[in-house]
Amino acid sequence: MEFEKYMELLQKYKELCSGEIERRKLYDFQINILDEIVALENLVRENEAKIKEQKGRKANNRQEIIEISNSINLMKDNIFHLKGDIIRVKEIMDALAYTLFSKFDLKNLGFGENTGYISGKKGLEKELEVLEELLTNGKIAILNDLTNCIKCGDITEKSDDRINLIEVKTSNGKNYRIIRQENKRKEIMNYLHNDNIDNFYGKHFKRLYVEKQENYLVDLNDMIDCAITENIVIEKMEDGLYYSVMFRPEKKDMEKLQDIKREVKKPICFNLNVFKNSKDLTNNPFLNFFDDVIDYWNFVIGDLIILVIVDLAVLEERFKNEEMEVKLINEGIWKLAVEFNNNGSVDEIKVSEHYFNRIARDFLSLEYYINTIITVVKKIREM
Numbered sequence: 001m002e003f004e005k006y007m008e009l010l011q012k013y014k015e016l017c018s019g020e021i022e023r024r025k026l027y028d029f030q031i032n033i034l035d036e037i038v039a040l041e042n043l044v045r046e047n048e049a050k051i052k053e054q055k056g057r058k059a060n061n062r063q064e065i066i067e068i069s070n071s072i073n074l075m076k077d078n079i080f081h082l083k084g085d086i087i088r089v090k091e092i093m094d095a096l097a098y099t100l101f102s103k104f105d106l107k108n109l110g111f112g113e114n115t116g117y118i119s120g121k122k123g124l125e126k127e128l129e130v131l132e133e134l135l136t137n138g139k140i141a142i143l144n145d146l147t148n149c150i151k152c153g154d155i156t157e158k159s160d161d162r163i164n165l166i167e168v169k170t171s172n173g174k175n176y177r178i179i180r181q182e183n184k185r186k187e188i189m190n191y192l193h194n195d196n197i198d199n200f201y202g203k204h205f206k207r208l209y210v211e212k213q214e215n216y217l218v219d220l221n222d223m224i225d226c227a228i229t230e231n232i233v234i235e236k237m238e239d240g241l242y243y244s245v246m247f248r249p250e251k252k253d254m255e256k257l258q259d260i261k262r263e264v265k266k267p268i269c270f271n272l273n274v275f276k277n278s279k280d281l282t283n284n285p286f287l288n289f290f291d292d293v294i295d296y297w298n299f300v301i302g303d304l305i306i307l308v309i310v311d312l313a314v315l316e317e318r319f320k321n322e323e324m325e326v327k328l329i330n331e332g333i334w335k336l337a338v339e340f341n342n343n344g345s346v347d348e349i350k351v352s353e354h355y356f357n358r359i360a361r362d363f364l365s366l367e368y369y370i371n372t373i374i375t376v377v378k379k380i381r382e383m
Contacts, residue, residue: 001040001085009036010293013092017099023135026142029096030131033146036089038119044082045117047075093147095287100140101156103284105163110281112151121145123170127154130168141166149281214368216243221291224304232256236263240314241359241366244307247298257307266312268328270360273305280354283361308360318370324377340377349376 009032016022016029054072059065097106118124127143134141140158144150153165216237226233227245232253234244242260246253261267276286276299290296298304312328319326324340329350336351351373359369 001036001082001089005036006085006088007293007297009033009089009092010287010296013096013287014293017096021100021140023138023140026140027132027135030093030143030146033089033093034118034143037086037146040082040086040089041117041119044079044086047078047082051075087148090146090148091285091287093142094149094281095285097142097147097149097156098284098288100142101158101163102161106149107282109150109152109156109163109165110148115145115151118145123154123168126170127168130166131155151281213362214365215363216365217289217363219243220245220289220306220363221295224290224292224295227304234260238366240264240311240318242309242311243363244305244309246305246307248303249305260309264309264311264313266316268310268312270308270310270357271305272308272360273299273302275357275361276300282354283358289363308363310359310366314366315370318367319374322374322377324374338373338377340381342381347380349373349380 012029012032016025051072054068054075057068059068124145127145131141131143134155134157141155142150144153144156150156154168155166157164157166219235219237220243223233223235223243223245224247227247232244232246232249234242234256236242242264244257244260272286275283286299287296290299295304299306315326319338322340324338327337327339329335329337331350333352333354334350335353335356337348338351339346339348341347358364359366
């Protein structure tokens with residue numbers, strides 16, 4: 001994918017989200033994304049056809065065998081990079097989805113099978129008709145196949161600040177796959193609208209809401225601006241929480257990180273550049289955290305490095321003040337264990353690695369993060 005074309009799409013996305021979303025522009029932007037995905041898929045198909053052609057070619061000597069093998073490997077490499085480009089284009093739509101809809105709803109939609117090629121898809125024309133009609137009528141809606149993060153339904157519509165998943169059918173027939181998709185859609189919609197699952201791995205599950213999140217995104221972007229000229233910027237955001245932003249750092253710049261080590265008693269370091277290649281589709285895309293698309297691109301290619309350092313000692317002391325004990329654990333998906341007294345007996349909740357990583361991944365206030373866990377414990381005590 002051409003760099004200029006990718007940057008153009010990024011810039012169009014930022015412009016689209018710079019104020020109130022214009023419905024016509026929202027449709028046109030999705031068509032731009034669709035056109036780029038289709039173009040990339042066609043290139044994948046061309047390379048797949050060439051591989052098939054090469055595999056059917058008869059080699060008359062060892063040199064020709066090597067040539068055929070090298071040709072096939074080259075085209076496989078092309079396909080790998082083209083599919084990576086498709087994912088990156090869809091990540092722009094993921095960012096749009098997280099801008100338009102509740103992240104608490106979206107995080108439940110990233111599980112399932114990957115969709116096939118959108119080009120040549122039966123029913124695509126009808127889906128576009130429905131999408132355009134919704135937007136013309138003033139609704140907010142996106143085509144799900146343009147995203148990585150929504151794997152249920154054909155169109156996602158915003159309805160009274162909640163998500164509505166729409167299946168667009170082009171025939172009256174119902175096979176097993178269609179019935180299974182509809183049942184999955186109904187199950188997800190029931191959870192999203194009622195916040196309850198009757199049978200979640202054999203247990204009743206209820207979704208709890210906490211206060212509006214507090215983060216340091218404004219400070220982060222200010223630090224990025226400074227790092228572009230100073231190479232490295234280190235800031236203490238609050239007790240137990242430090243940020244380091246580096247732009248093409250040299251060895252002498254890295255030595256400045258020792259200042260944090262001297263101040264932090266029990267450091268836990270998150271390298272945000274590791275998370276950017278995660279296949280976890282339940283997080284707000286990094287694109288939404290950067291004010292400038294050039295800064296985002298520098299982060300993608302590794303020129304911009306962001307570290308978040310948390311002092312576990314501060315967490316321990318904060319929970320101790322609430323008569324709770326927090327421990328760092330490594331038990332499968334679990335990362336923290338919080339013990340507390342509940343009506344005379346010791347109870348425990350566990351915090352997943354996914355939720356623990358959100359301190360860094362979403363640039364959250366550490367105090368806010370601690371309060372979300374304390375809120376959950378208090379609700380348990382009230383039950």
